[in-house]
Amino acid sequence: MIREFDRKIITEDGTExxxxxxxxxxxxxxxxxxxxxxxxxxxxxxxxxxxxxxVVMTYPLIGxxxxxxxxxxxxxPTIGALIVREYNxxxxxxxxxxxxxxxxxxxxxxxxxxxxxxxxxxxxxxLGSRKVLITTPQTTLxxxxxxxxxxxxxxxxxxxxxxxxxxxxxxxENVGALRRVVLIDCGMKRNILRSLLARGCEVTVxxxxxxxxxxxxxxxxxxxxxxxxxxxxxxxxxxxAVKALIGKLxxxxxxxGHQILSLAYGAKTYKLxxxxxxxxxxxxxxxTGRIEITSQNHSYAVSEESLADTPLAVTHKNILDNTIEGxxxxxxxxxxxxYHPESSPGPQDSxxxxxxxxxxxxxxxxxxx
Numbered sequence: 001m002i003r004e005f006d007r008k009i010i011t012e013d014g015t016e017x018x019x020x021x022x023x024x025x026x027x028x029x030x031x032x033x034x035x036x037x038x039x040x041x042x043x044x045x046x047x048x049x050x051x052x053x054x055v056v057m058t059y060p061l062i063g064x065x066x067x068x069x070x071x072x073x074x075x076x077p078t079i080g081a082l083i084v085r086e087y088n089x090x091x092x093x094x095x096x097x098x099x100x101x102x103x104x105x106x107x108x109x110x111x112x113x114x115x116x117x118x119x120x121x122x123x124x125x126x127l128g129s130r131k132v133l134i135t136t137p138q139t140t141l142x143x144x145x146x147x148x149x150x151x152x153x154x155x156x157x158x159x160x161x162x163x164x165x166x167x168x169x170x171x172x173e174n175v176g177a178l179r180r181v182v183l184i185d186c187g188m189k190r191n192i193l194r195s196l197l198a199r200g201c202e203v204t205v206x207x208x209x210x211x212x213x214x215x216x217x218x219x220x221x222x223x224x225x226x227x228x229x230x231x232x233x234x235x236x237x238x239x240x241a242v243k244a245l246i247g248k249l250x251x252x253x254x255x256x257g258h259q260i261l262s263l264a265y266g267a268k269t270y271k272l273x274x275x276x277x278x279x280x281x282x283x284x285x286x287x288t289g290r291i292e293i294t295s296q297n298h299s300y301a302v303s304e305e306s307l308a309d310t311p312l313a314v315t316h317k318n319i320l321d322n323t324i325e326g327x328x329x330x331x332x333x334x335x336x337x338x339y340h341p342e343s344s345p346g347p348q349d350s351x352x353x354x355x356x357x358x359x360x361x362x363x364x365x366x367x368x369x
Contacts, residue, residue, distance in 0.1 A: 023100075030153075033055055045100070047189060049227050063101065064088040066091030078160065081110045083111070087101065135147075163205055182220040184226060186208045209237040232256055238260055250333035255338060278296060304323075
């Protein structure tokens with residue numbers, strides 16, 4: 001028996017795709033993006049950086065190893081939707097505790113399968129990221145385009161995914177000497193926190209709009225700027241706080257945190273045509289010539305031309321499109337990278353960046369004493 005299509009995707013350029021629903025029901029207007037990772041759909045689903053985005057997976061089979069409690073990057077996933085070629089609702093991995101579809105249904109995340117994802121992903125490559133409507137087959141193209149036209153994508157994603165209260169985490173007793181880090185949560189992935197705790201840091205996670213005075217009152221040895229969703233210029237409060245902290249404490253930024261640090265120094269950012277999303281992006285460390293295989297998820301990049309009037313030096317570049325992947329200011333012990341060193345695509349190519357942050361904090365602490 002042939003199963004009837006029960007979901008429809010309408011893109012901003014007027015193309016329709018029919019498919020089958022899984023996860024939650026309901027219509028949604030979202031930003032259409034793709035991810036080229038072959039594994040890691042649970043981490044993608046639970047990465048707050050995908051808030052309000054419909055993610056098209058280029059790898060065809062999704063859901064086959066289920067979902068495990070230890071692998072979430074946040075407790076409450078906020079991804080807009082997941083679009084796949086083939087969805088597997090009978091996972092066979094021994095660690096699986098729940099199906100992908102059941103998790104998506106619980107958190108109100110719609111999914112669409114059975115779509116020609118090759119065609120859809122090529123359209124993103126050729127036409128760029130754009131608005132998309134996920135709806136029912138009964139919605140006509142004219143109706144769908146009107147809905148898309150009248151819908152504005154929100155710009156308050158960071159405030160929705162950031163923590164609400166200040167919370168302190170301590171490492172296990174056998175890790176070693178403590179360094180106190182304030183982690184500004186703009187949509188933090190849990191593995192950033194795990195990476196700091198594993199290196200003996202006491203980590204105080206604060207909301208995205210915590211001001212510099214409140215951060216300094218915690219008396220940290222350093223400040224970490226997390227990843228997060230959306231346009232970095234949408235969080236002027238965070239940029240202002242970082243600007244006030246520059247030169248007072250070592251600072252390490254990741255992804256959105258990289259963009260925020262650059263903006264705090266006076267650089268500019270711009271939106272990429274279709275962004276960087278996947279686990280195989282080659283990045284060169286300009287100091288060593290070493291190539292790192294990195295995990296990335298971002299729509300915006302730092303303008304290289306705008307760095308000329310700042311004290312920031314370019315440290316890393318993307319081999320594929322020559323975009324800026326890292327900056328630093330040695331004088332201020334501040335640095336950042338556009339990619340995710342807490343992920344493991346290389347598998348450990350970029351973990352040294354956390355160790356560099358620890359060294360900066362130790363050096364700063366030694367100077368004070």
